[in-house]
Amino acid sequence: MDKKQGLLLVNLGTPSSVTPDAIKHYLTEFLLDRHVVDLPAFFWYPILKYRVLPKRVPYIINHYKKIWIDNSSPLMHYSQQLCDKLQQVLPNIDCQLAMTYGEPNLQLALNNLKSCKKITVLPLFPQYSTTTTLAVLDKLKIIKSSQSITNNIHYIRDYADHPSYINALYLQIKQAFEEQGEPEVLVLSYHGIPERYIHKRKDDYIERCQLTTLLLIEKCEANGINIPIEMAYQSKFGKGKWVTPNTSDSLEKLAHNGVKYVHVVCPGFSVDCIETIYEINEENRELFLQAGGKKFYYIPALNDSNLQINLIKDLINYTQTYS
Ligand SMILES: C=CC1=C(C)c2cc3[nH]c(cc4nc(cc5[nH]c(cc1n2)c(C)c5CCC(=O)O)C(CCC(=O)O)=C4C)c(C)c3C=C
Numbered sequence: 001m002d003k004k005q006g007l008l009l010v011n012l013g014t015p016s017s018v019t020p021d022a023i024k025h026y027l028t029e030f031l032l033d034r035h036v037v038d039l040p041a042f043f044w045y046p047i048l049k050y051r052v053l054p055k056r057v058p059y060i061i062n063h064y065k066k067i068w069i070d071n072s073s074p075l076m077h078y079s080q081q082l083c084d085k086l087q088q089v090l091p092n093i094d095c096q097l098a099m100t101y102g103e104p105n106l107q108l109a110l111n112n113l114k115s116c117k118k119i120t121v122l123p124l125f126p127q128y129s130t131t132t133t134l135a136v137l138d139k140l141k142i143i144k145s146s147q148s149i150t151n152n153i154h155y156i157r158d159y160a161d162h163p164s165y166i167n168a169l170y171l172q173i174k175q176a177f178e179e180q181g182e183p184e185v186l187v188l189s190y191h192g193i194p195e196r197y198i199h200k201r202k203d204d205y206i207e208r209c210q211l212t213t214l215l216l217i218e219k220c221e222a223n224g225i226n227i228p229i230e231m232a233y234q235s236k237f238g239k240g241k242w243v244t245p246n247t248s249d250s251l252e253k254l255a256h257n258g259v260k261y262v263h264v265v266c267p268g269f270s271v272d273c274i275e276t277i278y279e280i281n282e283e284n285r286e287l288f289l290q291a292g293g294k295k296f297y298y299i300p301a302l303n304d305s306n307l308q309i310n311l312i313k314d315l316i317n318y319t320q321t322y323s
């Protein structure tokens with residue numbers, strides 16, 4: 001029997017294997033999208049092909065090799081597990097996973113849901129950005145019109161301030177504090193974006209990140225957790241100016257100021273990936289310890305935890321009620 005309702009989870013995309021070709025293929029598709037890099041193609045394409053990729057691919061392949069899980073990239077592994085678990089707990093909803101770039105293909109996933117009366121699209125980016133969420137929504141718009149898809153589709157723009165998201169993050173942090181001991185400082189690290197996008201495209205990503213931080217601080221304080229909380233931006237790519245403060249600079253500064261024990265959580269990453277497992281938990285850990293820090297704990301993403309499952313169930317109910 002066809003299910004009446006569909007759920008389409010969309011994540012960014014990741015290399016399909018740890019080979020130079022697969023990584024090159026992934027980075028090419030991703031970095032040629034004007035939502036991600038806004039330079040004119042005639043100018044950017046030769047730079048990407050002849051200068052960026054020949055350096056980036058051999059550099060990043062070693063990082064992917066260190067974090068690969070059971071024959072797949074962590075981003076794929078956790079996204080797939082999340083989708084499978086949701087399918088188990090929501091037997092009346094058809095749950096599909098797609099990636100903005102690469103596989104599983106967005107068009108095929110949407111086609112699989114064609115028989116559903118209503119489809120909820122959930123980009124797995126808690127804070128809206130033109131570089132991620134809008135890239136998904138624009139692709140879907142093109143697919144929808146070219147395939148004459150007439151289903152009733154609800155898009156979840158973001159959930160940066162949704163009480164269930166704030167609560168899930170709070171509980172994840174609280175559990176880390178209980179199991180690992182309270183740190184001197186908690187650092188919230190979000191993926192950065194080029195600074196020019198904020199003004200040029202009216203991207204409200206930074207405001208959405210700031211709102212998540214503010215609500216999380218309020219939630220912690222209301223529950224008697226008064227650890228200092230700082231926010232910063234990670235994963236800078238390329239030469240232009242990106243939003244600050246930068247996560248590695250903030251961690252080094254904390255260590256230089258005598259802070260010995262930090263926890264880092266990445267609220268903008270719904271599942272763990274190269275940017276959290278390698279960049280934060282390997283590179284930034286090393287940086288903090290080298291700068292004089294003594295203990296560093298990375299609080300995992302919500303991944304396929306019950307906190308995440310309940311959050312997504314709430315998000316679906318929310319759109320049913322309000323959209
Ligand atoms: C101009 C380049 C980039 C912008 C803008 C950007 C925004 C952005 N990205 C994420 C989430 C993820 N990014 C990931 C990897 C990644 N990001 C960039 C560049 C930009 N990101 C690159 C080149 C890469 C690949 C890895 C590398 O070479 O360093 C990932 C993980 C993918 C994986 O395979 O694990 C995620 C997730 C957000 C949320 C965002 C803007 C808000």
Ligand SMILES: [Fe+2]
Pocket residue numbers: 191235
């Ligand atoms: Fe990125």
Ligand SMILES: [Fe+2]
Pocket residue numbers: 235236274275279
């Ligand atoms: Fe990175």
